[in-house]
Amino acid sequence: MLCRLHLGLRSVVFDLPEAVVHASQILAQEGMGERIVHRAGNALTDDLGNEEYDLIFIGNLLHHFNEQVNRDLVKRSARALRPGGYLVIEELQRVQSPKEVGELGALSNLYFAVTSEAGTWSMQEIADWQREANLIPRKQIQLFTAPGAGIQAALKPTSNGKTSVVERHRQAVPRAQRK
Numbered sequence: 001m002l003c004r005l006h007l008g009l010r011s012v013v014f015d016l017p018e019a020v021v022h023a024s025q026i027l028a029q030e031g032m033g034e035r036i037v038h039r040a041g042n043a044l045t046d047d048l049g050n051e052e053y054d055l056i057f058i059g060n061l062l063h064h065f066n067e068q069v070n071r072d073l074v075k076r077s078a079r080a081l082r083p084g085g086y087l088v089i090e091e092l093q094r095v096q097s098p099k100e101v102g103e104l105g106a107l108s109n110l111y112f113a114v115t116s117e118a119g120t121w122s123m124q125e126i127a128d129w130q131r132e133a134n135l136i137p138r139k140q141i142q143l144f145t146a147p148g149a150g151i152q153a154a155l156k157p158t159s160n161g162k163t164s165v166v167e168r169h170r171q172a173v174p175r176a177q178r179k
């Protein structure tokens with residue numbers, strides 16, 4: 001969707017080999033050519049690289065892993081970002097306090113605890129992992145179209161004052177026109 005809207009955008013979709021086998025057939029039908037490519041691997045063990053990407057989006061993955069694994073994944077993702085880039089994490093949220101409403105986060109926490117090694121995390125915990133990776137967390141975003149899910153983005157600061165391609169886009173495109 002984003003690559004259709006922004007013709008200069010290229011994307012690497014990273015997933016397990018058994019998922020890529022199926023997803024690559026769907027991607028081929030979309031006719032995006034070389035602008036969207038799959039990379040088959042394991043996010044827990046693969047080298048994600050060093051300053052290779054302007055934006056890394058991790059969507060609904062951290063609930064599969066325990067805290068130590070997630071801290072490490074966030075650190076390796078931060079290293080793979082260019083300075084000025086963003087690490088954007090979308091997750092079902094576990095509520096921090098009993099006063100917050102969050103049936104989806106609470107129920108999926110139970111579900112993932114039974115079916116995998118982990119469960120849901122709060123946006124505060126994710127922001128702490130980003131801080132530990134020397135990123136600067138932005139204000140969390142609640143998704144009204146997906147109640148219980150949220151986005152926690154964080155910036156990798158630049159040391160030379162230069163702005164990244166992501167920041168130049170933010171400055172060039174008025175908020176209302178951003179897709």
Ligand SMILES: C[S@@+](CC[C@H](N)C(=O)[O-])C[C@H]1O[C@@H](n2cnc3c(N)ncnc32)[C@H](O)[C@@H]1O
Nearest residue numbers: 014015016019041042043044058059060061064
């Ligand atoms: C819940 S789905 C989310 C899919 C998509 N990102 C979204 O938000 O709709 C989790 C995805 O993570 C992938 N996945 C699970 N463990 C992984 C790992 N160790 N390395 C890379 N991908 C993994 C699964 O194959 C699956 O595609």
